[in-house]
Amino acid sequence: MAAPRVLLTGASGFIGSQAVAPLVGRGYEVHALGRRPVAGAVWHEVDLLDTRAAAAVAAEVEASHLLHLAWYAEHGRFWHAGENLDWVGATLALLRAFAEAGGSRAVLAGTCAEYDWRQPVAFCRELDGADGPATPELPATVYGTAKHATRLVAAAYADAAGINLAWGRVFLLYGPGEDPRRLVPSVARALLAGEEAAASDGRQIRDLMHVDDVARGFAALLDSEVEGPVNVASGEPVTILEVLELIAAASGRPELLRPGRLPRREGEPERLVAATARLRGEAGFEPQTPLADGIEATVEWWRDRRTG
Amino acid sequence: MAAPRVLLTGASGFIGSQAVAPLVGRGYEVHALGRRPVAGAVWHEVDLLDTRAAAAVAAEVEASHLLHLAWYAEHGRFWHAGENLDWVGATLALLRAFAEAGGSRAVLAGTCAEYDWRQPVAFCRELDGADGPATPELPATVYGTAKHATRLVAAAYADAAGINLAWGRVFLLYGPGEDPRRLVPSVARALLAGEEAAASDGRQIRDLMHVDDVARGFAALLDSEVEGPVNVASGEPVTILEVLELIAAASGRPELLRPGRLPRREGEPERLVAATARLRGEAGFEPQTPLADGIEATVEWWRDRRTG
Numbered sequence: 001m002a003a004p005r006v007l008l009t010g011a012s013g014f015i016g017s018q019a020v021a022p023l024v025g026r027g028y029e030v031h032a033l034g035r036r037p038v039a040g041a042v043w044h045e046v047d048l049l050d051t052r053a054a055a056a057v058a059a060e061v062e063a064s065h066l067l068h069l070a071w072y073a074e075h076g077r078f079w080h081a082g083e084n085l086d087w088v089g090a091t092l093a094l095l096r097a098f099a100e101a102g103g104s105r106a107v108l109a110g111t112c113a114e115y116d117w118r119q120p121v122a123f124c125r126e127l128d129g130a131d132g133p134a135t136p137e138l139p140a141t142v143y144g145t146a147k148h149a150t151r152l153v154a155a156a157y158a159d160a161a162g163i164n165l166a167w168g169r170v171f172l173l174y175g176p177g178e179d180p181r182r183l184v185p186s187v188a189r190a191l192l193a194g195e196e197a198a199a200s201d202g203r204q205i206r207d208l209m210h211v212d213d214v215a216r217g218f219a220a221l222l223d224s225e226v227e228g229p230v231n232v233a234s235g236e237p238v239t240i241l242e243v244l245e246l247i248a249a250a251s252g253r254p255e256l257l258r259p260g261r262l263p264r265r266e267g268e269p270e271r272l273v274a275a276t277a278r279l280r281g282e283a284g285f286e287p288q289t290p291l292a293d294g295i296e297a298t299v300e301w302w303r304d305r306r307t308g
Numbered sequence: 309m310a311a312p313r314v315l316l317t318g319a320s321g322f323i324g325s326q327a328v329a330p331l332v333g334r335g336y337e338v339h340a341l342g343r344r345p346v347a348g349a350v351w352h353e354v355d356l357l358d359t360r361a362a363a364a365v366a367a368e369v370e371a372s373h374l375l376h377l378a379w380y381a382e383h384g385r386f387w388h389a390g391e392n393l394d395w396v397g398a399t400l401a402l403l404r405a406f407a408e409a410g411g412s413r414a415v416l417a418g419t420c421a422e423y424d425w426r427q428p429v430a431f432c433r434e435l436d437g438a439d440g441p442a443t444p445e446l447p448a449t450v451y452g453t454a455k456h457a458t459r460l461v462a463a464a465y466a467d468a469a470g471i472n473l474a475w476g477r478v479f480l481l482y483g484p485g486e487d488p489r490r491l492v493p494s495v496a497r498a499l500l501a502g503e504e505a506a507a508s509d510g511r512q513i514r515d516l517m518h519v520d521d522v523a524r525g526f527a528a529l530l531d532s533e534v535e536g537p538v539n540v541a542s543g544e545p546v547t548i549l550e551v552l553e554l555i556a557a558a559s560g561r562p563e564l565l566r567p568g569r570l571p572r573r574e575g576e577p578e579r580l581v582a583a584t585a586r587l588r589g590e591a592g593f594e595p596q597t598p599l600a601d602g603i604e605a606t607v608e609w610w611r612d613r614r615t616g
Contacts, residue, residue, distance in 0.1 A: 051359065051397060080468040082404045088461055089359060089397020096390045145464035149457035153396055156453035160388040 003029045006222065007061055007098060009048060010069030012036040014178055015109070015170070018215035019067065026223050031061050033094075034070065048090045055097035066098045066106040067222050071147075075181040084146035091150050092157070099161045106158065107222045110151055110169040110229065112207075113144030117269035125275040126169070126229040140267055151229065166226050168218055171233035171274050175211030175294065176301040184295070187244060188302045191251035198261035202241030205271040209234040210294040213287035220285035226278060234287055235276030246292055250299035311337045314530065315369055315406060317356060318377030320344040322486055323417070323478070326523035327375065334531050339369050341402075342378065356398045363405035374406045374414040375530050379455075383489040392454035399458050400465070407469045414466065415530045418459055418477040418537065420515075421452030425577035433583040434477070434537040448575055459537065474534050476526050479541035479582050483519030483602065484609040492603070495552060496610045499559035506569035510549030513579040517542045518602040521595035528593035534586060542595055543584030554600055558607035 006023055010016035011032035020040040023030050032041035033048060044057045048070055068091060072083035095106060115124045116138035124135040139145045151167045158165035174184040183199075190197040209217075209232070217232040241259055248254035279285050289297075314331055318324035319340035328348040331338050340349035341356060352365045356378055376399060380391035403414060423432045424446035432443040447453045459475050466473035482492040491507075498505040517525075517540070525540040549567055556562035587593050597605075 051394075082408065082465065082469065085400035085404045085461060085465055086359075086397075088400055088457075089394075092393035092396055096393045100390065139464075142461070142464045142468050146461050149396075149461045153393060153450070153454050153457045156447075156450045157390065157393055160450050161390065 003027055004065055005029045005031060005061065005063040006065035006067055007058060007063040008032050008041060008067050008069070009034060009094070010071070010109070011038040011041060013069060013073070015173070015211055015215050015218065016069045017177065018212050019069065019218055022216045022219035023067070023222070026219055028065065031063060033057055048094065049086050051090055051093035054090065054094050058094060058097035059101045062101045063098065064104055065222055066095070066103055067218060068094060068106070068108045069218070071109065075179050079141045079143050081142065084142050088146050088150050092153055095154055095157065099157070099163045103163060105164045105222065107166045107168055107218060108150070108154060109218070110167045111144060111147050112169055112171045112233070112272055112274065113141055114139050114148040114151070114169065117267065117272065120269045120271040122271070123235065123273050123275035124231065126231060126278055129277070131275070131277065155228070164225060164227060166221050167229045168221050168232040169229055169274070170214060171207040171209065171231065171272065173209050173211050173214045175298055178211070183240070184243070184247060184298060185302060187247050188251060188299045191248060191253040191256050192299070192303055192306055194253065194256070196256050196258050198258045199244055200240065200259070200262045200264045202239060202244055202259045204240050204264070204268060205237045205273060206240060207233045207235065207273040208238055208243060208291060209287060210289035213289055217279060217285050217287070221279070221283045224283040226282045230278045230283060231274035231276055232279060233274030233276060235274050236291070237271070237273045238291060243291070243295065246295040247299055250296040311335055312373055313337045313339060313369065313371040314373035314375055315366060315371040316340050316349065316375050316377070317342060317402070318379070318417070319346040319349060321377060321381070323481070323519055323523050323526065324377045325485065326520050327377065327526055330524045330527035331375070331530070334527055336373065339371060341365055356402065357394050359398055359401035362398065362402050366402060366405035367409045370409045371406065372412055373530055374403070374411055375526060376402060376414065376416045377526070379417065383487050387449045387451050389450065392450050396454050396458050400461055403462055403465065407465070407471050411471060413472045413530065415474045415476055415526060416458070416462060417526070418475045419452060419455050420477055420479040420541070420580055420582065421449055422447050422456040422459070422477065425575065425580065428577045428579040430579070431543070431581050431583035432539065434539060434586055437585070439583070439585065463536070472533060472535060474529050475537045476529050476540040477537055477582070478522060479515040479517065479539065479580065481517050481519050481522050483606055486519070491548070492551070492555060492606060493610060495555050496559060496607045499556060499561040499564050500607070500611055500614055502561065502564070504564050504566050506566045507552055508548065508567070508570045508572045510547060510552055510567045512548050512572070512576060513545045513581060514548060515541045515543065515581040516546055516551060516599060517595060518597035521597055525587060525593050525595070529587070529591045532591040534590045538586045538591060539582035539584055540587060541582030541584060543582050543588070544599070545579070545581045546599060551599070551603065554603040555607055558604040
């Protein structure tokens with residue numbers, strides 16, 4: 001039997017660039033759609049926002065599987081940018097073209113920003129279950145709303161078109177190659193450069209997963225038959241301050257850390273931690289990288305890239 | 309001051325073709341985007357599914373207003389067709405291009421199929437109010453879900469982009485020029501041809517509005533400052549059987565009517581009637597065509613077009 005063939009989007013992005021290896025490891029022939037080639041995958045050069053061109057590639061590849069990670073992610077801007085609207089359209093067009101070309105299993109990337117953040121819960125639960133009710137989906141941003149709306153349409157369409165669809169919700173993540181303006185790299189790089197690193201008070205509780213585990217989690221989810229929303233996250237609560245202190249220790253300059261110097265981002269929840277019964281129990285995935293090890297390796301990765 | 313300029317989509321469609329006159333009557337310069345020209349409007353030939361081409365037209369026209377009625381409407385097929393996904397993308401792309409070109413007021417067409425039909429309510433209410441809670445939105449079709457999802461994203465984006473947006477939900481409508489496969493024309497044409505007209509039992513309760521009133525209602529809504537979802541409907545309950553009997557009487561062949569001969573469409577609600585406090589009270593619109601008069605005139609319109 002021929003290898004299953006997966007269309008992968010976002011393959012040159014933060015998660016996607018770590019996804020090729022686990023997909024290949026699971027026996028997939030990986031076809032990357034995007035503007036940049038990636039090692040280990042057949043590259044189809046296409047702008048996914050050119051929905052007709054992307055659909056033509058999907059029709060040509062006739063993949064059995066789709067792993068769609070691409071979305072607009074410009075740091076800071078993405079929360080309320082109009083680009084989110086384009087990605088709703090691009091995502092749905094790609095899903096349709098994939099299904100019409102005979103595809104049978106799709107996994108699309110969602111976000112913790114789909115949940116209602118106004119009333120924090122201990123663990124954000126995807127569905128009603130024996131351990132409690134589903135966490136309401138009431139996004140407060142254009143980004144969260146666009147993802148939420150895409151999921152609703154994708155699920156209804158998958159049902160009508162007879163394809164099998166899961167929706168992997170990403171929480172916080174970190175690791176080599178992250179946008180340097182984001183929390184972990186910006187603090188690590190400041191400390192490595194011998195500069196003060198300002199941060200918020202850090203008492204927010206979060207769910208942080210190493211990008212390798214996120215990518216492997218998506219590959220495991222794709223390889224399963226689990227349908228519907230699935231948090232792709234660690235399920236382990238950690239305060240931002242603990243994360244900052246791990247970075248500070250790994251950088252060797254803990255005295256330069258300045259928690260409390262910056263305000264929190266408006267609308268941030270106190271606590272945002274995933275329920276992971278679906279990912280662990282149903283998709284059978286276990287993360288491999290303990291937070292302390294992952295942060296230490298990430299700080300080392302940035303140390304190796306210091307140019308100043 | 310220059311006339312306000314409105315981008316109109318779906319202008320060659322059932323509602324849209326009746327919308328040009330009331331818009332012109334209210335002082336708008338009407339710019340129709342689509343594949344066919346319409347009288348009374350400046351025509352911009354464009355396929356709205358070619359989102360970049362449509363965005364380029366919106367950028368060029370720099371309209372102050374947008375009335376977006378276009379959507380996939382192939383009789384029977386539209387409930388679960390993949391084309392609904394394309395129209396989510398086309399709608400959001402157009403809205404974004406309109407806003408970025410300086411637009412300030414948009415009205416988009418929604419549907420009664422956004423509401424939860426499983427537990428019929430006396431009147432489908434758009435928002436929580438003194439007269440009762442909002443009717444839940446839980447569409448059971450790809451079409452209803454696509455419209456619902458589009459509204460969520462459009463509303464979040466409008467809020468972030470600082471434009472004023474209303475969402476006009478259409479219920480049942482009828483009038484000259486309707487797709488001949490739909491209920492009123494198909495029964496009218498059969499009876500006028502001296503053939504039996506089979507129908508369902510007809511005890512379903514519906515909200516039926518003449519297409520002229522629907523189009524005038526959209527023009528009134530556009531001209532108002534009402535935001536959010538607004539039912540564009542009569543608010544007057546009528547059974548399908550009463551409608552059939554009006555058609556039969558107007559055609560002069562009541563003895564050929566065969567109610568109960570056909571099954572109902574799967575998933576149809578018993579009752580589907582709009583609350584109209586927002587349309588009447590807030591947008592200040594009153595429909596002009598009583599049902600009996602409208603049905604009689606519509607049957608006459610079909611009589612004049614008999615070719616057999």
